[in-house]
Amino acid sequence: MNDAVLEFQLADPDATAALGRRMAATRPSRAVVYLRGDLGSGKSTLARAMLRALGVSGTIRSPTYTLVERYPLADGGEAWHLDLYRIADAGELEYLGLDADDVALWLVEWAERGAGALPRADLVVELAVAGSGRRAHLVPASATGVHWLAALEPER
Structure with missing residues (x-):
């Protein structure tokens, strides 16, 4: 699927935010997004x-610090934003109750630390520092x- x-x-955080808005405008009704990149690459x-x-x-x-923040969405369901940087083992996720059916959007930072305990990604967003800006690769999964x-x- 990587083709x-x-x-x-x-170029700057505003451009990163604009990409986020475009992604929100075109998102499917249910999706899991893994956000990858070093600290400061623009995931948050x-x-x-x-x-x-x-x-x-x-x-x-x-x-x-909370590992997961939950947000009600205007069109129904919830979005869950997870940051797994501070977990040592995927088994720690068992205590978070991450199997809710009403989750419309999962945004998962440091997903590799929760391997096997998370739903599979639909999209992997790889962010990296590139000069004074950032580079984003969006990879379907x-x-x-x-x-x-x-x-x-089409809007590129």
Whole structure:
């Protein structure tokens, strides 16, 4: 499925947020997104922009210490933003009750630390520092991800 990869050069945090808004506007009704990248690569900026575009009002907290933050979406269901940087073993996720059926969008930072305990990704977003900006690779990991990228591509 990797032949449908999209790449974006993001000049600044505003460009990262704009990509997040575009992703929110084209997202499927249910999706799992793994956000990959080093600290400071823009994962949280992208997640916050998506959540804000999906109607989340008020404070959008980083889940760095809580591991998961849950947000009601304007069109129904919930979005869960997870940051698994601080877990040592995927078994720790068992105590978070992550098997809810009403989750419309999973945004998972450091998903590799929860391998085997998370739903499979539909889309993997790989972010990296590139000069003074960022580079984003969007890689589909399911048929849902392929369709999502197809909806994103025409606006490039």
